[in-house]
Amino acid sequence: MRVNFTVNGRPQEADDVWEGESLLYVLRERLGLPGSKNACEQGECGSCTVRLDGVPVCSCLVAAGQVEGREVVTVEGLADYAKERACGHRSPEGQDSQTGEGTELAPIQQAFIDAGAVQCGFCTPGLLVAADEMLERNPNPSDADIREALSGNLCRCTGYEKIMDAVRLAAARQGEAV
Amino acid sequence: MDFLRPASWEEALAAKAEHPTAVPIAGGTDVMVEINFDHRRPEYLLDLNRVGELTDWEVGEDSVRLGASVPYTHIMEHLRGELPGLALASHTVASPQIRNRGGVGGNLGTASPAGDAHPALLAAGAEVEVESVRGSRRIPIDEFYTGVKRNALAADELIRAVHVKKADGPQQYSKVGTRNAMVIAVCAFGLALHPETRTVRTGIGSAAPTPVRAKAAEEFLNAALEEGGFWDNGKIITPSVAKQFADLCAASCNPIDDVRGTASYRRHAVGIMARRTLTWTWESYRGTAATTEGAA
Numbered sequence: 306m307r308v309n310f311t312v313n314g315r316p317q318e319a320d321d322v323w324e325g326e327s328l329l330y331v332l333r334e335r336l337g338l339p340g341s342k343n344a345c346e347q348g349e350c351g352s353c354t355v356r357l358d359g360v361p362v363c364s365c366l367v368a369a370g371q372v373e374g375r376e377v378v379t380v381e382g383l384a385d386y387a388k389e390r391a392c393g394h395r396s397p398e399g400q401d402s403q404t405g406e407g408t409e410l411a412p413i414q415q416a417f418i419d420a421g422a423v424q425c426g427f428c429t430p431g432l433l434v435a436a437d438e439m440l441e442r443n444p445n446p447s448d449a450d451i452r453e454a455l456s457g458n459l460c461r462c463t464g465y466e467k468i469m470d471a472v473r474l475a476a477a478r479q480g481e482a483v
Numbered sequence: 484m485d486f487l488r489p490a491s492w493e494e495a496l497a498a499k500a501e502h503p504t505a506v507p508i509a510g511g512t513d514v515m516v517e518i519n520f521d522h523r524r525p526e527y528l529l530d531l532n533r534v535g536e537l538t539d540w541e542v543g544e545d546s547v548r549l550g551a552s553v554p555y556t557h558i559m560e561h562l563r564g565e566l567p568g569l570a571l572a573s574h575t576v577a578s579p580q581i582r583n584r585g586g587v588g589g590n591l592g593t594a595s596p597a598g599d600a601h602p603a604l605l606a607a608g609a610e611v612e613v614e615s616v617r618g619s620r621r622i623p624i625d626e627f628y629t630g631v632k633r634n635a636l637a638a639d640e641l642i643r644a645v646h647v648k649k650a651d652g653p654q655q656y657s658k659v660g661t662r663n664a665m666v667i668a669v670c671a672f673g674l675a676l677h678p679e680t681r682t683v684r685t686g687i688g689s690a691a692p693t694p695v696r697a698k699a700a701e702e703f704l705n706a707a708l709e710e711g712g713f714w715d716n717g718k719i720i721t722p723s724v725a726k727q728f729a730d731l732c733a734a735s736c737n738p739i740d741d742v743r744g745t746a747s748y749r750r751h752a753v754g755i756m757a758r759r760t761l762t763w764t765w766e767s768y769r770g771t772a773a774t775t776e777g778a779a
């Protein structure tokens with residue numbers, strides 16, 4: 306079947322999609338967007354987290370056909386998404402580079418780098434999407450809020466402390482900016 | 484495989500009537516795991532995401548009509564006052580990402596003994612509104628679970644909503660697992676005080692082939708509370724009564740040994756949760772009873 310939906314602000318059409326295929330598979334294998342990671346395919350790890358109509362979900366558990374006509378934001382589009390949020394409007398075209406290369410990083414991405422929250426990096430895309438959404442909803446999160454918001458994202462490397470640091474850093478910078 | 488995308492409830496019922504083997508998919512948090520791991524290859528997937536009314540809820544006089552696909556996140560955020568037991572149970576489900584997609588309709592569809600909505604629904608009192616092209620009916624929650632992962636739905640029926648009694652007293656939900664997030668219950672316990680009818684209802688998860696109420700324990704406690712005038716005098720429940728209640732709850736389980744826990748551990752834990760949830764809710768009832776008296 307064919308699925309039409311919007312990814313990172315751009316209309317996309319995926320062809321020859323198998324009816325039982327996940328959104329994650331479509332993004333990675335059909336649209337050339339490998340940012341969302343496939344680690345468990347059962348909702349346990351969160352490394353495939355994307356936003357579906359703004360809501361963080363595990364893309365491995367969304368059937369491709371369910372996204373027809375809807376909007377998806379992946380880690381590749383996070384920088385643009387954050388920029389548009391900051392200036393309060395959406396650029397009509399979407400970004401030039403589909404895979405997010407050559408664009409400035411989103412504040413949450415920069416914070417992860419600055420805090421040393423990335424080791425092997427496999428969990429990072431999902432964490433970035435989840436953390437960015439939390440900061441959008443809750444600009445002054447407590448540590449408990451951060452833990453709760455990231456409780457669906459597993460990391461096997463960092464022990465989470467640096468990830469906590471990164472989110473606190475992003476929140477602090479966001480606070481300074483306004 | 485075919486992917487059916489009804490745009491309305493009527494279309495969904497018509498599709499299910501035409502293809503009774505079609506597997507409905509709402510949040511997909513159970514269905515997609517089975518497909519990803521090749522445990523299930525349905526001929527038809529019936530997508531319910533476009534049926535908007537399934538994500539609506541209405542707060543009525545006595546009950547909340549909760550659309551089958553209302554995600555757990557919304558129950559936690561918007562229905563904590565009306566459905567405190569279910570809101571607490573919802574908060575223990577998996578992770579934010581799963582709670583943003585999954586809902587009570589899917590939990591009832593799967594009918595796993597470990598599903599977190601079930602003990603809360605049993606304790607609060609609920610009816611499942613199901614419909615087919617033949618018509619609509621309401622299944623009392625006590626009759627809904629018919630076996631391990633089996634429910635009372637006919638092949639052409641879909642779940643439209645759950646009618647859950649609005650809380651008229653304190654409710655609690657308790658769950659045993661190895662960590663706080665992303666954990667399937669080793670066992671779980673829901674308890675609701677119903678001061679209007681002077682009854683206590685319970686729900687037990689993961690400790691029998693289906694979610695169950697501890698009916699003998701409820702009957703014992705209802706009689707003991709009545710006899711001692713507890714609903715009126717608001718006294719602390721006698722420890723021997725609480726203990727007997729807990730023992731009867733443990734006895735009403737029919738658990739198995741599995742990777743998550745042994746049968747005897749489950750029975751023990753259910754007893755502990757029964758005593759604790761009774762103590763918590765009763766303390767809270769006494770608190771509110773005292774305030775109303777003071778205010779009157």
Ligand SMILES: Cc1cc2nc3c(=O)[nH]c(=O)nc-3n(C[C@H](O)[C@H](O)[C@H](O)COP(=O)(O)OP(=O)(O)OC[C@H]3O[C@@H](n4cnc5c(N)ncnc54)[C@H](O)[C@@H]3O)c2cc1C
Pocket residue numbers: 347348349506507508509510511512513514515516531551552575576577578581584585586587588589590591592593597598599600640641642643665666667668
């Ligand atoms: C990582 C992970 C962790 C989990 N942790 C928990 C947990 O802690 N507690 C818990 O209770 N569950 C847990 N689950 C299971 C799952 O999230 C819940 O059962 C959830 O309520 C399912 O809802 P859904 O909308 O996603 O269902 P779906 O997967 O869409 O459907 C589930 C079943 O219900 C049927 N169905 C759905 N809607 C209808 C309808 N309207 N009418 C008739 N049939 C219908 C489907 O055909 C299917 O058989 C977990 C799942 C995952 C992946």
Ligand code: FES
Pocket residue numbers: 342343344345346347348349350351352353354363364365366
């Ligand atoms: S790959 Fe989707 S949650 Fe792990």
Ligand code: FES
Pocket residue numbers: 422423424425426427428429459460461462463
């Ligand atoms: S950095 Fe390796 S899994 Fe998180």
